[in-house]
Amino acid sequence: MKTRATARFGVPLALAGIVVVAGVFIPGFMSRANLTTILLHVSINGILALGSIFVIITAGIDLSVGSVVGLAGVLAAMALTSGTVLHVFGPAGAAVVAALVGIGAGALVGLVNGGIVARLGVAPFIVTLAMMTAARGAARLVTGGVPIGFPDPGDPLYDRKIAALDALHAVGGGRIPVPGLPTGFPVPALVMLALVALGGFVLTRTRFGRYVYAVGGNEEASRLSGVSVGWVKLGVYAIAGASAGLAAVLLVGQLRSGGPDAGMLYELNAIAAAVIGGTSLFGGIGTAWGALTGALLIGVLNNGLDLLGVQSFWQEIAKGIIILLAVLFDVWMKRLDARRWRERGAGEGSGAVAS
Amino acid sequence: MPDSSASPMPRLVAAGITKRFPGVLALDSVDFTIRAGQVHALVGENGAGKSTLLKIVAGADRPDAGTLAVDGKPVSFAAPRDALRLGLTVIYQELSLVPALGADANIFLGMEPARRGLLDRRAAALRAADALRALGATFDPATPARDLSVAEQQLVELARALARDARLIALDEPTAALSHLETERLFTQIRRLCDRGIGVVFVSHRLEEVRRIADEITVLRDGRRVFHGPAAAVDDAALIRHMVGRDIEYARIPPVSPVPGPAVLEARGLTRHRAFTDVSLVLRRGEIVGLAGLVGAGRTEVARCIAGADSLDAGSMVLSGAPYRPASPREAIGRRVVYLPEDRKTQGLVLGLNVRENVTLPTLERFSRWGVVHGERERAAAAREVAAVELRPPDIEREAGTLSGGNQQKVVLAKWLLADADVFLFDEPTRGVDIATKSELHRVIRSLADAGKAVLIISSELPEILALADRVVVMREGSVSGELTAAEATAERVLALALPASHAA
Numbered sequence: 001m002k003t004r005a006t007a008r009f010g011v012p013l014a015l016a017g018i019v020v021v022a023g024v025f026i027p028g029f030m031s032r033a034n035l036t037t038i039l040l041h042v043s044i045n046g047i048l049a050l051g052s053i054f055v056i057i058t059a060g061i062d063l064s065v066g067s068v069v070g071l072a073g074v075l076a077a078m079a080l081t082s083g084t085v086l087h088v089f090g091p092a093g094a095a096v097v098a099a100l101v102g103i104g105a106g107a108l109v110g111l112v113n114g115g116i117v118a119r120l121g122v123a124p125f126i127v128t129l130a131m132m133t134a135a136r137g138a139a140r141l142v143t144g145g146v147p148i149g150f151p152d153p154g155d156p157l158y159d160r161k162i163a164a165l166d167a168l169h170a171v172g173g174g175r176i177p178v179p180g181l182p183t184g185f186p187v188p189a190l191v192m193l194a195l196v197a198l199g200g201f202v203l204t205r206t207r208f209g210r211y212v213y214a215v216g217g218n219e220e221a222s223r224l225s226g227v228s229v230g231w232v233k234l235g236v237y238a239i240a241g242a243s244a245g246l247a248a249v250l251l252v253g254q255l256r257s258g259g260p261d262a263g264m265l266y267e268l269n270a271i272a273a274a275v276i277g278g279t280s281l282f283g284g285i286g287t288a289w290g291a292l293t294g295a296l297l298i299g300v301l302n303n304g305l306d307l308l309g310v311q312s313f314w315q316e317i318a319k320g321i322i323i324l325l326a327v328l329f330d331v332w333m334k335r336l337d338a339r340r341w342r343e344r345g346a347g348e349g350s351g352a353v354a355s
Numbered sequence: 356m357p358d359s360s361a362s363p364m365p366r367l368v369a370a371g372i373t374k375r376f377p378g379v380l381a382l383d384s385v386d387f388t389i390r391a392g393q394v395h396a397l398v399g400e401n402g403a404g405k406s407t408l409l410k411i412v413a414g415a416d417r418p419d420a421g422t423l424a425v426d427g428k429p430v431s432f433a434a435p436r437d438a439l440r441l442g443l444t445v446i447y448q449e450l451s452l453v454p455a456l457g458a459d460a461n462i463f464l465g466m467e468p469a470r471r472g473l474l475d476r477r478a479a480a481l482r483a484a485d486a487l488r489a490l491g492a493t494f495d496p497a498t499p500a501r502d503l504s505v506a507e508q509q510l511v512e513l514a515r516a517l518a519r520d521a522r523l524i525a526l527d528e529p530t531a532a533l534s535h536l537e538t539e540r541l542f543t544q545i546r547r548l549c550d551r552g553i554g555v556v557f558v559s560h561r562l563e564e565v566r567r568i569a570d571e572i573t574v575l576r577d578g579r580r581v582f583h584g585p586a587a588a589v590d591d592a593a594l595i596r597h598m599v600g601r602d603i604e605y606a607r608i609p610p611v612s613p614v615p616g617p618a619v620l621e622a623r624g625l626t627r628h629r630a631f632t633d634v635s636l637v638l639r640r641g642e643i644v645g646l647a648g649l650v651g652a653g654r655t656e657v658a659r660c661i662a663g664a665d666s667l668d669a670g671s672m673v674l675s676g677a678p679y680r681p682a683s684p685r686e687a688i689g690r691r692v693v694y695l696p697e698d699r700k701t702q703g704l705v706l707g708l709n710v711r712e713n714v715t716l717p718t719l720e721r722f723s724r725w726g727v728v729h730g731e732r733e734r735a736a737a738a739r740e741v742a743a744v745e746l747r748p749p750d751i752e753r754e755a756g757t758l759s760g761g762n763q764q765k766v767v768l769a770k771w772l773l774a775d776a777d778v779f780l781f782d783e784p785t786r787g788v789d790i791a792t793k794s795e796l797h798r799v800i801r802s803l804a805d806a807g808k809a810v811l812i813i814s815s816e817l818p819e820i821l822a823l824a825d826r827v828v829v830m831r832e833g834s835v836s837g838e839l840t841a842a843e844a845t846a847e848r849v850l851a852l853a854l855p856a857s858h859a860a
Contacts, residue, residue: 207723217705225716226685284707
């Protein structure tokens with residue numbers, strides 16, 4: 001009910017269709033190793049899409065998540081390789097601190113976004129566009145433009161820093177041994193699946209989740225019903241920011257470094273996944289499951305085209321077409337729905353009264 | 356109907372115009388003739404069908420039955436463009452200028468003089484300045500529309516109509532926002548339009564003005580023409596009698612206890628700039644207070660301020676013995692004051708949520724622990740309240756947007772019943788609702804009062820006010836113009852208090 005028609009059957013069907021076709025025609029696609037690779041590749045975008053749908057369901061938008069990935073990443077990497085942190089907490093402790101710094105920084109940026117949107121009433125598009133630029137600038141400023149992470153060979157703390165990077169890599173690039181999976185199951189994919197489950201729970205079973213849909217569906221009616229609209233908005237931007245922070249930490253772990261330019265254009269991928277997965281940019285509609293299927297559809301498509309040796313340029317074009325198709329399909333379904341309503345004579349919708 | 360030789364030529368003849376909206380017969384076989392060089396006034400209560408008739412003349416709505424003829428030739432309009440082309444212009448109360456554009460640019464909007472596809476701005480400015488000067492305007496034609504007063508914007512609209520060679524101009528409540536002097540100036544311009552052979556339709560609630568400017572008067576009531584004749588032949592009392600009529604009547608539902616309880620909410624000197632001034636009223640336990648008045652009299656604004664939806668500029672309130680000044684609806688709900696807005700679709704409900712989710716929205720805290728909603732308890736509570744308001748079918752998982760208007764209103768009601776409020780503020784609770792559901796809602800509202808709640812009901816439908824209210828407070832142009840007991844309240848008296856005082860010279 002809270003998904004667009006596309007997501008209810010269109011996207012899962014398209015996903016299943018692509019998987020079957022790819023499985024039949026592309027050698028190696030259905031291998032367990034390849035399927036886990038797809039999950040790994042999807043995980044960062046999936047996490048960002050999950051955070052983004054909270055914002056989009058309230059009829060907002062967060063364009064800053066890509067830049068937040070960059071900023072939170074360099075801050076996490078700096079914490080991870082800081083002499084003081086290493087001295088106090090040790091390499092494993094530093095990894096924990098780095099994760100907290102990354103997620104915290106993301107959440108903080110989100111709170112600023114949400115605060116400006118909620119209290120000052122500035123359009124989310126503008127606020128997060130400004131934040132997109134500012135956060136990217138901040139990331140470059142604190143790093144001087146170069147990636148943070150791998151120590152110089154002469155660094156007195158070389159061994160400890162390597163140990164710390166390895167500790168975080170156990171999360172960002174780690175694999176959990178699973179019988180039957182020679183390469184194991186990637187930890188980021190596990191994190192993504194866990195977060196989708198958590199996000200779905202929050203959206204469907206908690207008071208906050210209900211308010212998110214209510215505010216996006218009709219802000220004024222929600223306010224008149226006593227919902228604290230401002231707090232809800234603050235919350236969703238904080239969630240989007242924290243998700244971006246978490247994605248950044250996983251990325252730093254995976255790459256063993258935090259670059260100020262990491263996450264460029266990730267916000268658009270996240271929004272694309274959300275839209276393909278049935279989230280309405282007008283608000284009130286969207287699910288965690290939809291965000292996952294949207295991200296998966298993009299990932300499966302990219303992977304299949306990769307295996308076929310199709311140029312990445314064509315992949316971009318394909319993604320564009322899919323976004324358009326997903327939304328068009330939805331428009332058609334709605335029109336069909338509307339016609340059915342009219343024919344049933346449930347026309348009280350117009351509610352027009354004279355004078 | 357053959358014209359008598361003395362009457363000027365009919366510009367527009369509308370015959371047997373019928374327009375049906377779901378659940379409402381907005382116009383029922385209405386005849387309406389506008390003659391060249393004359394002013395024809397259109398009068399009626401809110402909802403009588405005036406706006407619908409204007410929309411049909413403007414080509415914005417198509418009649419379900421009936422014919423239109425312009426200068427003797429039958430016409431039918433597919434879009435407002437077609438009506439404009441024949442010289443029929445409607446100037447609505449909400450003026451339709453582009454705020455950022457200058458007066459001159461607005462005049463030629465959509466018909467800009469151009470040379471080889473490029474705007475001829477000099478020509479436009481010159482012609483606009485001429486047109487405005489001819490109407491007696493003194494402001495710079497380049498002034499952006501948003502910086503003009505309402506009266507000046509009206510002149511721009513008139514100039515636009517003239518630039519389009521209008522042969523009929525309809526003015527929807529043109530004097531509502533005008534001062535006495537501005538009204539006089541407008542009347543001068545209207546007479547000049549008539550001298551040019553233009554037919555004028557004048558819609559107003561100000562009866563004295565109507566009789567002064569109009570040659571003919573048509574009174575609409577509930578979509579029917581109930582009076583038509585020369586303006587000289589009627590007085591205010593007769594017009595009011597025609598306007599209120601006796602067509603719809605609801606059985607009065609008396610209170611169980613004839614003596615109201617103690618005061619729950621006392622408001623003194625409430626003022627909100629540009630909305631209402633110095634409004635005082637008392638709501639008592641077990642009593643239904645009707646807040647009557649025309650649309651725009653400030654009734655909704657008063658209710659919204661009491662409910663914390665808007666802020667007050669001045670005044671004080673006491674609720675159950677303690678000072679009360681809500682900063683948000685949330686705070687008002689916490690003090691057990693709830694508001695059921697006029698527009699269910701944009702303010703009352705979240706249409707994308709289902710019935711259950713709407714009903715429990717203000718009270719969700721009660722059904723959750725650590726922020727997690729307890730589904731079983733929520734469902735039980737929603738089902739109980741939905742049964743209390745007789746929602747049919749009582750399906751709590753149905754999306755609110757798919758319900759009929761009456762059912763939607765029942766969902767809003769169920770929501771606030773669950774909130775266990777002491778003060779209920781109803782704004783047009785039965786608008787767009789069918790008759791059977793109306794009486795059901797009336798019964799529920801009365802039972803609320805009988806259960807000791809304080810109830811305020813805003814309605815533009817006089818019979819509804821008369822059937823429900825134990826006391827009627829009438830507002831006129833932002834202030835309270837009178838208060839009547841149920842025994843004193845008659846349609847005529849309420850309407851006489853509600854109609855604005857004329858700007859009589």
